[in-house]
Amino acid sequence: MTTIDEAAAGSLREALRGSLITPQDPGYDEARSIYNAMIDRRPAAFAQCVDVADVQTAVSFARDNGVELAVRGGGHSGPGLCLVDDALVLDLSPMGWVRVDPETDTAQVGGGSRIGDLDHATHAVGRAVPAGIVSTTGVGGLTLGGGHGHLTRRYGLTIDSLLAADVVLADGSYVTASPENHPDLFWALRGGGGNFGVVTSFAFRLHPASTVGVGMTLWPLDRIPEVLRWYREFLPGAPESLSGFFAVLTVPPGPPFPEPIHGRKMCGVVWCHTGDPADDRLAKALEPANEPAPPAFHFATPMPYPALQAMFDGLMPEGLQWYWRGDFFDGIPDAAIDVHRTYAENLPTPLSTMHLYPVDGAARQVGADDTAWAYRDAIWSGVVAGIDPDPANAEAIRQWCVDYWTDLHPHSMGGGYVNFMGSAESQDRVRATYRGHYDRLASVKHAYDPDNLFRANQNISPAPGKAI
Known part of the structure; x- marks a missing residue:
């Protein structure tokens, strides 16, 4: 293992207002634990940054000392790209703050914030940002990859609500990227991942969302053909106020599910309705769920939006084994x-699953070239996830995921959501994710990070060229 020179580490420790944690420090093992317990890496040090100056110090140290740099926000990176062996990990978790301005319907969000922090602060004024489905997800990584969630059909992707971003660049300088300032960088940040700098804060436009209608409909697994044929036609034609992601799953042993279906493999849809929860619009919106086949379970209820966002937190806590892969889809053909x-019938563990998240509706109203997100014509962002608490099952869940994805990929659009990509993706796969935007992204990368300091990601290699 390569370590940072003791004298250099001492100098960095003195320069930081936050903490520097090295393998010799008591908190090292805790610092290197992330959401996905399948990742077991040993960085040279963690710089726990409390402000922009700390971020600038850590970036400059890594650059000047030839140390590889990784950036950690919420720590939800499936392939564990926020940790790199022998690297300096720039940990933004101390910068987990949110400031809401109700007069302008905007929020400023620290780079280390999690979705739960954002939802808590914005819910107080009856507002929200469309972002994710698990409250412990980091705002930074989710946003830089594009970001989708329960509110995407109504309000677009997370990046569609992004107004500006404060960024520390590879040379240690600090800029604000917006439509008016550094517009090429702002374009690239909206979907291009962590390739271009360290975002220390985000400015978001807020949208009305307080109490939402929440529903869940489950069918026996043998009803998948009828349900998916209905779902592929129904949801794209439904009002944008209704969203519902399709899933295959093993029913958890607890409420709200009745005991007779505990442990059964099923398919289902998790619904979110942003209509008026005080009337019967949710019930009317979900009436078509009876059409494909009689549900084995169905419920619908008003719920505070942050409660919906946290609904799966207990089921998917930090410390499980994860392996995932994803693709975009513009249809669900019979094949x-x-x-x-086939793969739903062979779920390898009770937590393993597959989700199809809707990314149509309002997300499709943004121009194809307006952001780095290259799949405005997609209808679903799919992910196959092998999940289990036992490390002994790591290979089983990995193989199931790889096989499922391999057989499903020919029916995809060719590329996938960057936040659902794995740790060993090829350059061709990264190019497919960005389609015709890749060359422009490579040019922006060359302008802002010509030496590829920020490479612990789904990397875009810097290449000279005209950005605009």
Whole structure:
């Protein structure tokens, strides 16, 4: 293991207002634990940054000392790209703050914030940002990858609400990227991942969302063909106020599920309705769920939006084994339905799953070239996730995920959501994720990070060229 020179580490420790944690420090093992317990890496040090000056100090130290740099926000990176062996990890978690301005319907969000922090602060004024489905997810990584969630059909991707971003660049300088300032950088940050700098804060536009209608409908697994044929037609034609992601799952042993279906493999849809919860619009919106086949379970209820965002937190806590892969889809052909049924019948563990998240509706109203997100024509962002608490099952969940994805990929659009990509993705795969935007992204990368300091990500290699 390569370590940072003791004298250099001492100098960095003195320069930081936050803490520097090295392998010799008592908190080292805790610092290197992340959401995905399948990742076991040993960085040379963690710089726990409390402000922009700390971020600038850590970036400059890594650059000047030839130390590889990784950036950690919420620590939810599936492939563990926020940790690199022998690297300096720039840990933004101390910068987990949110400041809401109700007069302008905007929020300023620290780079180390999690979705739960954002939801808590914005809910107080009856507002929200469309972002994710698990409250412990980091705002930074989710946003830089594009960001989708329960509110995407109504309000677009997370990046569609981004107004500006404060960024520390590879040379240690500090800029604000917006439509008016550094517009190329702002374009690239909206979907291009962590390739261009360290975002220390985000400015978001807020949207009305307080109490939402929440529903869940489950069907026996043998009903997958009927359900998916109905779902592929129904949801794209539904009002943007209704969203619902499709899933294959093993029913958890607890409420709200009745005991007779505990442990059964099923398919289902998790609904979110942003209509008026005081009337019967939710019930009317979900009436078509009876059409494909009689549900084995169905419920619908008003719920505070942050409660919906945290609904799966207990089921998916930090410390599980994860392996995932994803793709975009513009349809669900019968051949893909056959794949879903085959692998749903062979779920390797009770937590393993597959989700199809809607990314149409309002997200499609943004121009194809307006942001780095290259799949405005997609209808679903799919992810296959092998999950289990036992490390002994790591290979089983990995193989199931790889096989499922491999058989499903021919029915995809060719690329996937960057936040659902794995740790060993090829350059061709990264190019497919960005389609015709890749060359422009490579040019922006060359302008802002020509030496590729920020490479612990789904990397875009810097290449000279005209950015605009």
